[in-house]
Amino acid sequence: MSAAHPPERDNQTLFRLEELTKIFGEGEEQVTAIQDIDLTIRSGEIFGIIGLSGAGKSTLIRCLNLLERPSSGKVIFRGVDLQSLSKKELLQERQKIGMIFQNFNLLQQRTALENVRFPLEISGMGNYRATQKAREMLQLVGLPEKERAYPTELSGGQQQRVAIARALASEPDVLLCDEATSALDPATTKSILELLKSINETLGVTIIMITHEMSVVQAICNRVAVIDTTIAEVGDVDEVFLRPASRIARELIFPKGELLERLQGSRYLRIVFDGTAAHEPIIANMTLACQTPVSILSADSRNIDGIAYGQMIIQIPEDQQETEKILSYLTSRGVTVEEVTEATAQNGLFSEEGRV
C-alpha cells in the first residue's frame, strides 16, 4: 500500500473497488470484460450485481477474491489492498470470503459432511473440531440428516445448501454468490433466497449476489449495481426498479423484444408491485371496482414472505375516462403505475416521458 492512499478504515466499508478493469486476451482478440468499476460494498448489506449475459458479472465477482487478477485498479477488502498481499496472506484472506456457484461445485467423492469439512481441513483445524463445526453448519442450512449423503444423492437445492454450509464453515465476513439460484426451479430458488436472507440477518454475513434475474435482486437485495462492462447505475433496489435511469436497467426489468412484439397501437400500463400492496388480489379488485375488464399481457411477480414483488403489463381501454378510473384506483392502492406506448418502448423502453 502506498502512503499516498491510506486504506479506508471505517468499519462500514467491506469492499472498495477502485477503477477495476479486466481485459482478457491480447491484440485482435482483446475482450474488455469489466472497465473502470468503482464500487463500495458495506458491511452487513445484501448487494446485488445484475447484468445481461456477458456483462462481466462473473469476472467482477472473481476479482473480489482475486480468483481473477484485475488488469488494473484496486480491490480493497476490510481496508487491505488484496493485490499487495503475498500468496500466503491471500490464501488466509480468502478464508474470510466465502463463495457459492451456479453449479454448486461440491466434491463428488465426498459426503455432505466431508464437503463442509473441506475448508476447515484446509485451514488446519483439528479433526474433531472440524467435524463438530461441519455438523453445526449442516444444521444451520437445514440438512442435518444428510451428512452421509453424496452430492449425487442430493437435489439441486440440497446441494446448494451444502455449498452454503461449506462456504460459511470458516466464518467468512462475506458470501459471494455467482448465479447461485440460476440452476434451480422457482420454488427452490425461493427457499435458497430465504436461507441467504436469514443468514444475513442472523450471522450478519454480507452477501454479494450476482444474477441476471431482476426478481432475485428484488427478493433479497438492499442495493443493486446494474453492470454492462461498466457500471450503468447503482442504488437502492426499490429506487432502481421504480425509476430505472439506465437503458440497460430498463431492458433487464422488461426485455425489449417481448414488449415491442405486443405493442400495436393500443395503450398499456406497467404496474409495479414493490411490496407495499400486500395480501390483496389487486387486479381482481380493480376489475370489480372500475367495472372494466382488462387483459393482462405479461406478469412477472413473486410472492416473498407474503409480499408481492414484480410487475405486470395490462392493456387498458381506449376510453380516457375509464383509464383515469383505473389509474386512480391503482394509485390509491399503493402500486406504482406508468403508461407504456410503442414510442417509449422503442426508445429504450420506459423513458421519463412515458411515466404517468
Place this chain on the structure above:
Amino acid sequence: MDFTRWLLVIGDGMTQTLYMTLVSTVFAYLIGLPLGVLLTVTGPKGIHPMPRLNQVLGIIINSLRSVPFLILLVAILPLTRRLVGTTIGSTATIPPLVIAAAPFIARIVESSLLEVDPGLIEAAESMGASPMQIITKVLLSEARSSLATGAVIATTTILGYSALAGFTGGGGLGAIAVNYGYHRYQTDVMLWTVFLLIVIVQVIQEVGMRLSRRMDARSKK
C-alpha cells in the same frame, strides 16, 4: 516334456511375468504419477501454468513414447547393466519397462486429472486452498476412480511389453513362448502361454475395474 516339468516351467514363467509386471508398474508409477501431475498443473489450464516447463516435459514424454519398445530395450542395455548388473533375465527387463511405461503413465494420469471439473478447483481456490492441497484433496482425490482405470490399462500394457522382452533374453511367459514355440516349434506350449497371458490380463482387468467402481462415490446409491 513330462507334465510336472512342464508345470514347473509354466509356473516359473508366470511368477516371473507377474514379478516383472508388478515391480515395473510400481516404479513406472513412482515416476509417471508425479510427471502426470506436473503436466496437468503446469498446463495452459492448470493451477500453476508454466508454459516453458510444460512444453519441455511434453517433448521429452512424446519422444520417449515414440521409440518402439524393442529398440528402447536394446538402446538402454548399458544403463540396464549399470542399474541391475545384468542384461538378461526378468530383472533386466524392469528398467526398460519402467522407462517405456513412465511417460505413457504420465499421459494417462494427465488425462484423468483433466477430467476433474474446473469448478471444483475454483471452489477450492476460493476457500484458500494451496496448490499442494488442491493436488491432493481435489485433483487426485476426485480423479481416483479414473486413475484406477488408468492403472489397469497401464498394468496390462506393461504385461504385454514384458512378453516382448522374451525375444532379447528376458524371462517370463514371453520367453517361454519364444523358446519353445518360436525356436523349437512346440506350438502347444506357445498356445498355452498365450492362453495364460490372456487369463492374467482378464483377471487384472476384472479386479481392477471392480476396484475402480468401488472407489467412485458417484456409483454408490
